[in-house]
Amino acid sequence: MASTSAEAAAPATSSSPAAGDAAKPPVAIVCIGMAGSGKTTFMQRINAYLHQKKDPPYVMNLDPAVTHSPFQSNIDIRDSVNYKKVMEEYKLGPNGGIMTSLNLFSTKVDQVMNILEKRAAPDPENPAKKPINRILVDTPGQIEVFVWSASGTILLESLASSFPTVIAYIIDTPRSSSTSTFMSNMLYACSILYKMKLPMILVFNKADAKDPSFAKEWMNDYEAFQEALTEDENSNAFGGGEGEGGGGSGYMSGLINSMSLMLEEFYSHLSIVGVSSLYGTGIDEFFAAVDEKAEEFKKDYQPELDRRRTEREENKKKQREKELAKMMKDMNLGNPSATSAFADIKADDDEEELKVLSSDEDDEIDMDEDDKEGLQARYEAAMQNDSTTTADASFAKYLHTQQR
Numbered sequence: 007m008a009s010t011s012a013e014a015a016a017p018a019t020s021s022s023p024a025a026g027d028a029a030k031p032p033v034a035i036v037c038i039g040m041a042g043s044g045k046t047t048f049m050q051r052i053n054a055y056l057h058q059k060k061d062p063p064y065v066m067n068l069d070p071a072v073t074h075s076p077f078q079s080n081i082d083i084r085d086s087v088n089y090k091k092v093m094e095e096y097k098l099g100p101n102g103g104i105m106t107s108l109n110l111f112s113t114k115v116d117q118v119m120n121i122l123e124k125r126a127a128p129d130p131e132n133p134a135k136k137p138i139n140r141i142l143v144d145t146p147g148q149i150e151v152f153v154w155s156a157s158g159t160i161l162l163e164s165l166a167s168s169f170p171t172v173i174a175y176i177i178d179t180p181r182s183s184s185t186s187t188f189m190s191n192m193l194y195a196c197s198i199l200y201k202m203k204l205p206m207i208l209v210f211n212k213a214d215a216k217d218p219s220f221a222k223e224w225m226n227d228y229e230a231f232q233e234a235l236t237e238d239e240n241s242n243a244f245g246g247g248e249g250e251g252g253g254g255s256g257y258m259s260g261l262i263n264s265m266s267l268m269l270e271e272f273y274s275h276l277s278i279v280g281v282s283s284l285y286g287t288g289i290d291e292f293f294a295a296v297d298e299k300a301e302e303f304k305k306d307y308q309p310e311l312d313r314r315r316t317e318r319e320e321n322k323k324k325q326r327e328k329e330l331a332k333m334m335k336d337m338n339l340g341n342p343s344a345t346s347a348f349a350d351i352k353a354d355d356d357e358e359e360l361k362v363l364s365s366d367e368d369d370e371i372d373m374d375e376d377d378k379e380g381l382q383a384r385y386e387a388a389m390q391n392d393s394t395t396t397a398d399a400s401f402a403k404y405l406h407t408q409q410r
């Protein structure tokens with residue numbers, strides 16, 4: 007990975023393996039793709055490529071339903087969760103089974119992160135063991151189950167909180183060569199980007215079967231896309247078929263046209279590579295894009311992630327306060343910080359009153375006039391306070407008893 011000043015300046019998160027290897031934390035590559043896009047073949051290819059470069063990655067399989075994998079995983083969800091049993095026990099269908107298995111697995115995310123962080127740092131007991139440079143993550147082909155589940159978010163956020171994390175979105179190029187399937191795929195990628203908020207590489211796979219240069223052109227040149235759209239419309243590629251000439255109602259082309267305009271901004275955030283997982287072409291280009299996106303992660307996404315984490319912690323604190331207030335209300339104690347009774351406790355702690363009480367705990371009559379007046383005034387305030395409830399008064403009485 008190219009080392010830049012931005013990288014050197016990037017703050018290491020507290021749990022980051024950067025603590026052990028400040029210049030080069032491993033990059034996590036999360037492969038997401040529709041069923042049949044060639045995701046498994048792609049994973050196998052990049053895994054083999056890194057092994058060939060004598061830089062073996064750490065591989066994690068998050069697909070509980072996969073029956074055969076052509077590569078070995080260091081961490082495999084199937085070792086912890088039995089997908090078939092989950093389906094049986096919870097009486098679920100295939101997608102529910104995958105989602106529940108992922109949910110169960112995500113409860114162990116801390117253990118997973120501990121393992122990854124250990125492998126990312128140098129091992130003092132075994133200095134010859136090289137820290138890992140890449141973490142490859144395979145996900146279920148049912149994209150929506152992973153992307154839109156809480157567990158998918160938990161797993162990705164945990165990864166991203168420790169390592170630069172990049173999404174590789176695998177696209178079946180031959181199946182995306184019409185403007186409508188291309189647009190559907192782009193919208194899907196767009197929704198993943200906005201849901202995951204992580205840098206993304208579009209991997210146009212099966213480049214041996216269909217050259218992906220058309221896709222790059224469509225993404226960079228609006229007019230080229232327009233021409234292809236008109237062609238598809240004229241050849242009735244969208245179906246519909248009303249009227250002669252196969253132009254349809256024009257609704258589809260109008261929709262795709264306006265969406266392509268909207269997606270221009272989205273395209274500018276992406277890296278695009280064409281690969282053939284079958285033959286191994288384009289893999290160098292893919293890893294160059296990974297390095298570029300890892301830098302982008304540190305520069306642009308990491309601060310945003312940190313901001314979101316701080317915001318979440320603040321919200322949690324606010325929520326806790328809200329819950330506490332609700333609990334006090336449930337107990338009919340009002341808002342604890344709004345009652346003068348509570349304020350009194352704090353004041354009593356560090357004022358003379360305490361000394362008086364501790365010196366002569368039994369002797370109420372010995373309290374000097376100032377103390378008595380002060381206490382009296384506070385009882386009255388407690389009784390008169392707008393928000394004072396019967397419980398506040400009881401509390402004041404309780405305080406009084408304690409002070410005796």
Ligand SMILES: Nc1nc2c(ncn2[C@@H]2O[C@H](COP(=O)(O)OP(=O)(O)OP(=O)(O)O)[C@@H](O)[C@H]2O)c(=O)[nH]1
Pocket residue numbers: 039040041042043044045046047048146147148211212213214215281282283284285
């Ligand atoms: N021509 C060509 N075929 C490919 C390439 N990559 C994958 N395939 C084929 O595409 C089909 C699907 O590949 P997989 O790797 O199983 O796809 P997947 O996305 O993992 O599919 P699921 O396991 O269903 O999620 C297989 O027949 C592969 O041989 C490629 O680069 N070129």
